[in-house]
Amino acid sequence: MKIAILPGDGIGPEITKQAVNVLNALGERFEMEEAPVGGAGYAAHGHPLPEGTLKLAKEADAVLFGAVGDFKYDTLERALRPEQAILGLRKELGLFGNLRPAILYPELAGASTLKPEVVSGLDILIVRELTGDIYFGKPRGVRECPDGPFKGEREGFDTMRYAESEIRRIAHVAFQAARKRSKRVTSVDKANVLETFQFWRDIVTDVHKEYADVELDHMYVDNAAMQLVRAPKKFDVIVTGNMFGDILSDCAAMLTGSIGMLPSASLDANNKGLHEPSHGSAPDIAGKGIANPLATILSAAMMLRYSLGKAEQADRIESAVKTVLAQGLRTPDIYEPGTSKVGTEDMGAAVVAALR
Amino acid sequence: MKIAILPGDGIGPEITKQAVNVLNALGERFEMEEAPVGGAGYAAHGHPLPEGTLKLAKEADAVLFGAVGDFKYDTLERALRPEQAILGLRKELGLFGNLRPAILYPELAGASTLKPEVVSGLDILIVRELTGDIYFGKPRGVRECPDGPFKGEREGFDTMRYAESEIRRIAHVAFQAARKRSKRVTSVDKANVLETFQFWRDIVTDVHKEYADVELDHMYVDNAAMQLVRAPKKFDVIVTGNMFGDILSDCAAMLTGSIGMLPSASLDANNKGLHEPSHGSAPDIAGKGIANPLATILSAAMMLRYSLGKAEQADRIESAVKTVLAQGLRTPDIYEPGTSKVGTEDMGAAVVAALR
Ligand SMILES: CC(C)[C@H](C(=O)O)[C@@H](O)C(=O)O
Numbered sequence: 001m002k003i004a005i006l007p008g009d010g011i012g013p014e015i016t017k018q019a020v021n022v023l024n025a026l027g028e029r030f031e032m033e034e035a036p037v038g039g040a041g042y043a044a045h046g047h048p049l050p051e052g053t054l055k056l057a058k059e060a061d062a063v064l065f066g067a068v069g070d071f072k073y074d075t076l077e078r079a080l081r082p083e084q085a086i087l088g089l090r091k092e093l094g095l096f097g098n099l100r101p102a103i104l105y106p107e108l109a110g111a112s113t114l115k116p117e118v119v120s121g122l123d124i125l126i127v128r129e130l131t132g133d134i135y136f137g138k139p140r141g142v143r144e145c146p147d148g149p150f151k152g153e154r155e156g157f158d159t160m161r162y163a164e165s166e167i168r169r170i171a172h173v174a175f176q177a178a179r180k181r182s183k184r185v186t187s188v189d190k191a192n193v194l195e196t197f198q199f200w201r202d203i204v205t206d207v208h209k210e211y212a213d214v215e216l217d218h219m220y221v222d223n224a225a226m227q228l229v230r231a232p233k234k235f236d237v238i239v240t241g242n243m244f245g246d247i248l249s250d251c252a253a254m255l256t257g258s259i260g261m262l263p264s265a266s267l268d269a270n271n272k273g274l275h276e277p278s279h280g281s282a283p284d285i286a287g288k289g290i291a292n293p294l295a296t297i298l299s300a301a302m303m304l305r306y307s308l309g310k311a312e313q314a315d316r317i318e319s320a321v322k323t324v325l326a327q328g329l330r331t332p333d334i335y336e337p338g339t340s341k342v343g344t345e346d347m348g349a350a351v352v353a354a355l356r
Numbered sequence: 357m358k359i360a361i362l363p364g365d366g367i368g369p370e371i372t373k374q375a376v377n378v379l380n381a382l383g384e385r386f387e388m389e390e391a392p393v394g395g396a397g398y399a400a401h402g403h404p405l406p407e408g409t410l411k412l413a414k415e416a417d418a419v420l421f422g423a424v425g426d427f428k429y430d431t432l433e434r435a436l437r438p439e440q441a442i443l444g445l446r447k448e449l450g451l452f453g454n455l456r457p458a459i460l461y462p463e464l465a466g467a468s469t470l471k472p473e474v475v476s477g478l479d480i481l482i483v484r485e486l487t488g489d490i491y492f493g494k495p496r497g498v499r500e501c502p503d504g505p506f507k508g509e510r511e512g513f514d515t516m517r518y519a520e521s522e523i524r525r526i527a528h529v530a531f532q533a534a535r536k537r538s539k540r541v542t543s544v545d546k547a548n549v550l551e552t553f554q555f556w557r558d559i560v561t562d563v564h565k566e567y568a569d570v571e572l573d574h575m576y577v578d579n580a581a582m583q584l585v586r587a588p589k590k591f592d593v594i595v596t597g598n599m600f601g602d603i604l605s606d607c608a609a610m611l612t613g614s615i616g617m618l619p620s621a622s623l624d625a626n627n628k629g630l631h632e633p634s635h636g637s638a639p640d641i642a643g644k645g646i647a648n649p650l651a652t653i654l655s656a657a658m659m660l661r662y663s664l665g666k667a668e669q670a671d672r673i674e675s676a677v678k679t680v681l682a683q684g685l686r687t688p689d690i691y692e693p694g695t696s697k698v699g700t701e702d703m704g705a706a707v708v709a710a711l712r
């Protein structure tokens with residue numbers, strides 16, 4: 001099985017290296033090939049998603065992705081900026097199903113800004129649609145305003161769109177994921193204002209007919225943002241569009257206070273996927289050896305489970321991560337007095353040791 | 357001066373009544389006229405925003421609005437549902453500038469789900485654009501998908517749009533508000549993905565040239581949702597578009613844990629405005645006499661300050677509200693052991709007494 005390793009920028013290379021070490025320690029045979037992406041892609045080949053990198057990602061059975069973005073690329077024109085690589089990979093690989101767990105490990109309950117009783121034991125799965133919505137919808141641009149009170153002025157515009165089968169397939173992902181959990185799906189929309197999301201609500205309701213064993217409720221996105229802060233543990237699976245999912249998944253991740261722990265998977269129709277930590281490239285701490293590699297290591301576990309059909313090996317990694325937490329090992333982002341502060345390499349090595 | 361009183365549905369009438377009592381206790385002469393809106397508008401005249409109600413709102417110098425929505429109107433077609441009245445009033449009255457403070461009163465710090473050190477003393481002002489963006493942008497609807505991989509299927513679609521002068525005027529509102537506060541504005545956008553919000557960022561940056569005394573920074577909306585949970589006190593004024601503002605202002609309100617305390621103002625170019633509590637119509641507790649009238653009373657204060665040019669009277673109301681909190685009076689939504697639980701009428705009466 002072939003895995004494309006795309007370390008990216010900032011802390012990307014350091015954390016990806018630890019995840020690769022963990023994969024190598026499983027005693028399986030993986031073919032791994034590395035390629036530059038994001039700022040590193042631009043630096044090497046003049047484009048954040050170089051042709052060779054895209055080709056490798058397409059050929060591979062799965063992609064392990066670090067993180068992209070660095071201050072030095074901030075002044076590039078938008079089409080060349082690092083994050084365009086992520087958007088490009090999602091679109092080119094058809095990665096429409098984004099799974100983003102927000103889990104609070106009991107040992108890390110203190111890291112949250114929320115009161116322990118509100119978040120301890122938190123375990124939400126956000127299913128975000130990732131190739132549609134206003135992210136890619138055309139037409140878009142800056143033009144002369146064609147009508148209304150501002151006719152003749154310049155205006156920026158974008159198009160939000162969801163076709164029926166795009167909604168159906170992400171709804172199936174959510175209902176199927178819920179079956180393996182607490183069997184409750186909350187579909188988040190803005191059906192009271194947007195045509196796109198009234199349509200979304202209608203289609204999700206229709207798909208739900210095939211899942212009588214799963215509970216479905218609908219919630220407006222503004223209310224969902226409130227309920228995530230008020231009583232996050234009431235959620236099981238949240239399914240929503242690309243734009244709302246971007247906002248809500250980051251909000252949910254931050255509820256845990258330990259975003260350095262959260263993996264993600266972005267899957268196509270055949271469960272081939274790109275797996276990356278939920279956090280960013282943190283260029284301010286790059287190269288210091290203090291970044292938390294656990295989100296990337298757990299992303300490798302998601303890769304094994306979802307894309308490579310190796311659930312048992314995924315379980316092994318996840319247990320090893322629990323073991324190192326129980327041992328009291330903490331990178332600085334999750335450190336608390338009374339625990340042992342370690343760096344990126346030592347944390348990775350501890351997971352490898354715990355695997356054995 | 358003429359004030360249109362639109363009580364609406366659910367707890368709307370009870371809480372509006374207390375705000376009217378407070379206005380009457382100021383010793384000023386206001387002409388107040390009441391009209392049905394939302395479900396009550398539909399029940400009386402077959403439309404959530406009856407013609408007579410709209411006419412009254414247009415004629416008046418300011419509108420005091422309760423809340424709309426009730427279970428019994430949930431099955432109506434969208435154009436007739438209560439919340440269409442809010443959208444209609446915003447559009448018809450040109451209320452583009454929405455001011456939504458998120459303030460945590462020291463006495464109520466315990467009500468938040470966040471740790472006291474994270475939220476005590478919280479005082480954010482969210483400036484949300486309210487008549488543009490994807491809320492009103494055309495074209496929109498459900499159609500046969502015209503292109504791309506889903507061509508021929510049904511699809512829902514909406515248009516996000518912002519014209520230059522729409523962005524300019526809301527940016528001015530934000531910078532001017534910041535001048536009366538800590539002089540810091542965070543403009544929230546999604547310039548890395550949306551053309552509309554790259555344009556937004558460019559225009560806000562340009563308007564900022566007129567406000568050298570105010571600090572401006574730009575933040576992506578997903579990061580803003582995270583920072584609101586992580587370190588909300590770092591914000592002073594947040595300015596953003598209609599859609600992002602809907603989500604972030606509710607998130608920020610919930611950080612306080614006491615959404616029953618939060619007023620809002622929606623202003624036109626001449627500061628004429630509609631003033632309403634940030635919370636909803638809570639039909640489940642309507643008529644029980646337990647709703648918190650303070651957000652509506654504080655909305656009346658915002659009305660005096662912003663729309664009627666009576667800052668001194670606004671101050672008097674705000675002090676009176678602080679007095680009743682200091683007296684330990686609490687409606688059930690903000691009750692804690694050791695305080696005195698009171699109902700809607702008693703809370704309103706206590707504010708009137710404190711005014712004198
Ligand atoms: C970098 C950006 C384009 C991206 C997004 O908005 O989807 C990121 O925020 C994410 O959530 O993966």
Ligand SMILES: CC(C)[C@H](C(=O)O)[C@@H](O)C(=O)O
Binds near residue numbers: 192222439442443
């Ligand atoms: C009721 C709804 C249309 C409205 C909005 O989305 O603007 C509400 O959520 C608000 O924030 O005032």
